[in-house]
Amino acid sequence: xxxxxRPTPLQEQVNAEAIQHFAEHLKQxxxxxxxxxxxxxxxxxxxxxxxxxxxxxxxxxxQTDDGTQWQHxxxxxxxxxxxxxxxxxxxEFAVVECLPLKSREMKDVLNSGHDVREVLQTFxxxxxxxxxxxxxxxxxxxxxxxxxKYPHQDMSIVVESFEIKLARAISERPAQTxxxxxxxxx
Amino acid sequence: METxxxxxxxxxxxxxxxxxxxxxxxxxxxxxxxxxxxRLIQRQKLKTCxxxxxxxxxxxxxxxxxxxxxxx
Numbered sequence: 001x002x003x004x005x006r007p008t009p010l011q012e013q014v015n016a017e018a019i020q021h022f023a024e025h026l027k028q029x030x031x032x033x034x035x036x037x038x039x040x041x042x043x044x045x046x047x048x049x050x051x052x053x054x055x056x057x058x059x060x061x062x063q064t065d066d067g068t069q070w071q072h073x074x075x076x077x078x079x080x081x082x083x084x085x086x087x088x089x090x091x092e093f094a095v096v097e098c099l100p101l102k103s104r105e106m107k108d109v110l111n112s113g114h115d116v117r118e119v120l121q122t123f124x125x126x127x128x129x130x131x132x133x134x135x136x137x138x139x140x141x142x143x144x145x146x147x148x149k150y151p152h153q154d155m156s157i158v159v160e161s162f163e164i165k166l167a168r169a170i171s172e173r174p175a176q177t178x179x180x181x182x183x184x185x186x
Numbered sequence: 187m188e189t190x191x192x193x194x195x196x197x198x199x200x201x202x203x204x205x206x207x208x209x210x211x212x213x214x215x216x217x218x219x220x221x222x223x224x225r226l227i228q229r230q231k232l233k234t235c236x237x238x239x240x241x242x243x244x245x246x247x248x249x250x251x252x253x254x255x256x257x258x
Contacts, residue, residue: 025210025220032221079222099222101253110229126228133242134224137209140240147239 007157014150015158018142025138026165029131033169036127039076041173043124046082047117049074054084054091054116062096064107070096080110082120090114095123128170135166206235206243215249226252 007015019026039046053059053073062070062083070083076095083096094112098105111126113119142162146155207215212232213223226232227242232252234242 028220032219097225099218101216101218108231127225130221130225130228133228134221136240137224137242140236140242141208144237144239144241 010153011155011157014146014153014155015161018146018158018162021145022138022142022162025141029134029138029166030169033131035077036124036131037173039120039127040124043117043120046074046076047120050082050084050093050116050120051091054093057086059083062098062107064096064109066109068109070094070109076123080123082116084116093119095119131166131170135163135170138166139163204246206245207249209234209242209244212244212249216252 050073053071057071059072062072062081064070068085070085072081073084073093074082076082079099080095080097083094085092085094092112092114093116095110097108097110099108111119111122113122139159139162143159146153146158209223209227210220213220216223223232227234227244232244232248234244234248237243
């Protein structure tokens with residue numbers, strides 16, 4: 001609820017119902033926000049780890065759908081990982097998504113570059129944009145749900161409370177679990 | 187009138203004749219999580235349309251196209 005207006009008892013009740021109705025959305029949204037925060041928090045250590053893997057040329061081969069071959073370095077999420085390859089211009093890094101669909105895995109380069117830290121920062125930035133799309137869609141779904149269920153009532157305060165809740169989940173950092181960094185300067 | 191429990195609604199496959207699906211229904215059909223679905227949308231791997239209140243819908247043709255690409 002916003003700070004300027006006090007919700008009526010009905011609005012409070014509707015808010016509680018809506019939280020229950022959209023519980024799965026909220027749960028997944030929060031879990032994915034936490035995962036992103038951890039990626040951001042561990043970014044320097046992950047960059048070190050990926051750089052070290054690239055120097056050792058270690059990691060299994062992943063061929064992306066564009067035909068490029070990469071070597072796996074570090075997992076970021078269940079379906080995304082930092083990969084590396086050697087090019088004429090030097091080491092190149094990429095965040096590769098391996099998305100399991102029905103008949104095969106869709107393997108896409110999400111972003112790439114020669115500076116592993118920048119690659120990770122770009123990835124984290126792009127993920128934040130995804131949350132914005134997701135947040136707007138949840139708010140629209142809540143609005144639609146409430147307008148159908150309470151056609152003649154003003155429930156905008158409930159929608160606003162959802163928007164605040166989601167914005168807070170994006171901005172608030174959870175208790176972090178830091179990866180061990182082994183001190184390779186890059 | 188009988189009420190269908192919400193967990194049953196989520197596991198029911200949406201009827202085939204529909205023209206478009208919510209992001210969540212489409213995610214369930216593809217067997218991927220919601221975030222991955224929004225990432226496909228943000229990267230324009232899946233085109234969507236917006237209905238009146240701004241809710242995103244994934245056209246059936248887009249899902250079929252993704253699955254056809256998947257089958258190649």
